[in-house]
Amino acid sequence: MSNGPWTDAENDLIVADYFAMLADDIAGRPYSKAKHRRALLPLLNGRSESSVEFKHQNISAVLKGFGEAWIPGYKSAFNFQMSLADAVARWLALNPGWLERLPDAQPSMGLREAASLWVGSAPTLSNQPPPQELEQMLHIARKFDVAGRDERNRALGRAGEERVLMHERATLQAAGRGDLSRKVRWVSQEDGDGAGYDIASFAQDGRPRLIEVKTTNGWERTPFHITRNELAVADERRSEWCLFRLWNFAREPRAFELYPPLDAHVSLTATTFQASFN
Known part of the structure; x- marks a missing residue:
């Protein structure tokens, strides 16, 4: 198993995987964290399942810093390397629609009432x-x-x-x-x-x-x-x-x-x- 620093390529892979799960989570679609993890492992440099799990928690912490939503099931873990934040920034740059998303059910100006916040x-x-x-x-x-x-x-x-x-x-x-x-x-x-x-x-x-x-x-x-x-x-x-x-x-x-x-x-x-x- 590899214990060295995560490469940019590895960070890009796990960040993309995280956002795929996050999109499902926000939309209320079912997904399996274990299935995602197993599919990701062969693409990484000999990382353990626990290492991947912890890196997902690191990404939650990074996303809080970015002022973005994160997966509640991955509790934020800090003391991450800034190279992981750079990987998140790269993903966001390649997927500008993510930052422009809005809630699925916005109150319409035509509605007589809207629920209080x-x-x-x-x-x-x-x-x-x-x-x-x-x-x-x-x-x-x-x-x-x-x-x-x-x-x-x-x-x-x-x-x-x-x-x-x-x-x-x-x-x-x-x-x-x-x-x-x-x-x-x-x-x-x-x-x-x-x-x-x-x-x-x-x-x-x-x-x-x-x-x-x-x-x-x-x-x-x-x-x-x-x-x-x-x-x-x-x-x-x-x-x-x-x-x-x-x-x-x-x-x-x-x-x-x-x-x-x-x-x-x-x-x-x-x-x-x-x-x-x-």
């Missing part, structure tokens, strides 16, 4: 992963610009905003505020970007809720981009503005909300600079 607590220091695990995931997110990828994914952003629009309307309707539900506006679609928020909604008592939506297919700690204008509006309208973070979107959308000041919840890092001539 699960909205839980935001990540905190008290519930963060062990430091070494968190650093590995954040390193991947920085190296492969996961936040920028999600920001550039227009289809993902639009679908997330639509889902939150339906959530706000359904929540108000369920609270007996159909009058307010009918007034909820999709500002970014109706007026264009630039307002500093995407959805103009209401609290049940009628107070305005200005909602900036950030969507990812990844876990709740996936980094995201926020603009200078969004931060300015958050500061100017603190009592009304909130950031609605929608995560695990392609599989089972979940959410949490953040309220100004944002730097009380997240670390804000400047990633671009404006250059001007004197």
